[in-house]
Amino acid sequence: MAQVLEFKLPDLGEGLTEAEIVRWLVAVGDVVAIDQPVVEVETAKAMVEVPCPYGGVVTARFGEEGTELPVGAPLLTVAVGPVDGATPGAAPQGASAPPTAAGSSGEGSGNVLVGYGTGAPAARRRRVRPTSLTGPATSAAPVAPAAPVASTAPAPSVAAVREASGPVPVISPLVRKLAREKGLDLRSLQGSGPDGLILRADVEQAIRAAEAPVTAPPAATAPAAGAGLTGERIPLRGVRGAVADKLSRSRTEIPDATCWVDADATELMAARAAMNAAGGPKVSLLALLARICTAALARHPELNSTVDMATREIVRLPAVHLGFAAQTDRGLVVPVVRDAQARSAESLTDEFARLTEVARQGTLTPADLTGGTFTLNNYGVFGVDGSTPIINHPEAAMLGVGRIIPKPWVHQGELAVRQVVQLSLTFDHRVCDGGTAGGFLRYVADCVEQPVVLLRTL
Structure with a gap:
């Protein structure tokens, strides 16, 4: 049987x-x-x-x-x-x-x-x-x-589904689609069908009520936030909904602060050009910045950590799993490069390219998008100089890199046109103070200005 x-x-x-x-x-x-x-x-x-x-x-x-x-x-x-x-x-x-x-x-x-x-x-x-x-x-x-x-097979009863916070039973998927298009929360309805089943008539009635002219409330009653507002309503779900939840949680839980510095990136750009002219696989600028990040985190491990509020402990993490922002048709995602501290510039270049392509194809797995310990955010690709980004919860810090453009700069005592970049560090003030954050950012800036500084830690 x-x-x-x-x-x-x-x-x-x-x-x-x-x-x-x-x-x-x-x-x-x-x-x-x-x-x-x-x-x-x-x-x-x-x-x-x-x-x-x-x-x-x-x-x-x-x-x-x-x-x-x-x-x-x-x-x-x-x-x-x-x-x-x-x-x-x-x-x-x-x-x-x-x-x-x-x-x-x-x-x-x-x-x-x-x-x-x-x-x-x-x-x-x-x-x-x-x-x-x-x-x-x-x-x-x-x-x-x-x-x-x-x-x-017998479907779950309406009451059981509601109690389990599952999908609300409706008479047909078309009714669910109609409610979704109109931004109607099916859980707010009481179905008139058998055992509370929501019918098309129930949804249409609720839509008519929502679209009816809003009468002025009594003077003593304050209108609810957003009540009566018209316009296109876009549900916060999928990638955009997850980003909204994470950013809201970060702002709620993390007392963040940001410091920034301008740096002369002329020598870094020249070093990269020399590397790529020597033959072999090309090295990306993002990979060089990532290599600088991992060296800076080795000197300032406080920033490669997370806060466990349940035990009231700061957890310093042994490996650097480096997240980086990648723009796709489905929105901004942050793939993670595992064990970035153990990779060369060539290996980092290859992994950035692989994850970026997978992200654009929409085939990143949950493992590709989770477990990061520090994020590198190259918002300069959007043509902006600076930003105060929101930390990627539950990480403790994020390095931001603006666009690299020619600017007047005092070089060796004389005014010259140099390739200048603004660097910013947003950090969780619970894991360190401004001295540690400033030391990290200053070291990154020194490596950008004089790449030979990085050789001391390799």
Whole structure:
């Protein structure tokens, strides 16, 4: 007798709480193998394929493409075991039972890794439909024929979904889409359908009420913030929503301060030109600045740290995992170069180029975007001289680099035109005082002005 198992959206790690369904990779009636990717989702950090820990026949899918689901919400159900009552013990082609740990009751592998090589080989990713699903189904939830989004498994009740803070049940995905386009929070509605199900009429009524002319409130009543405002409403979700949450948390939790200095980068630019003229792989300016950063952090390890307020401790970190800002079509992201302190300028150049390309393709994994200990922000590429950036929580500091442009500069006692750059350091005042921050920034500026200074630490 087939057993219908429910596969829920797994915890994607790194504090991610929700994901949007981008593309279903299987349909109802398809046979799936253990660890075969079944859906492509977009989180606040990356696009990932989610593998299913069960093998069997897909009996239901929950959510249209474009639907946003919280972690723990049902994704699909799979009939595991025999589905043909005429041939006991037989399973559809490609179906297999999940491994069952001692003390469990067929809950599958339970150890779902997303985006880290758990997907099936390419040959197993193709959709495979059973040659025959005839005969009376022996499962309490019979296997349905292929359909766009048909469900033969009982859906969670409205009350249960609301209590679990999951997606609000509506009569159809079109109703959910209508609410999303109008910026309407479905959780604020009381559905008039069975068991509180939200109908299209409920949404349309709420939209009409929101768009109705706003009457002036009584003099003694202050209007709510944002009430009655008209204009385009853009939901804060995905990458932009995650950035908003992180920046808000940084401003709330971190007492930051910023110091800055102008530096003559003429010698650094000349040194890079000489390196690249000597042959071999080209070295980027960002890589040289990163190499200077890691040397400065070795001298001032306070800035390669994080604050654990639960224990009221400053945690100094042994390795430098260097984040850098990369602009993409999906917004600004901060990929992380692991163990930057152990890399050469050539290695840093290659890794910056690789991560930038992956970021532009939208295929960065959560591992590529997390775990940074210090951030290098080259906002000079936007044509600006300076900035006071917000620290990338939970890091303790960020070095900002403005554009490098010709400016009048006193060089060897005479006025000359030199390549000048403004450097800024925003730091968490809990981990160090201004003396340490100033010492770090001064060392960086000295290396920019006289690259030979860096040779002393290599």
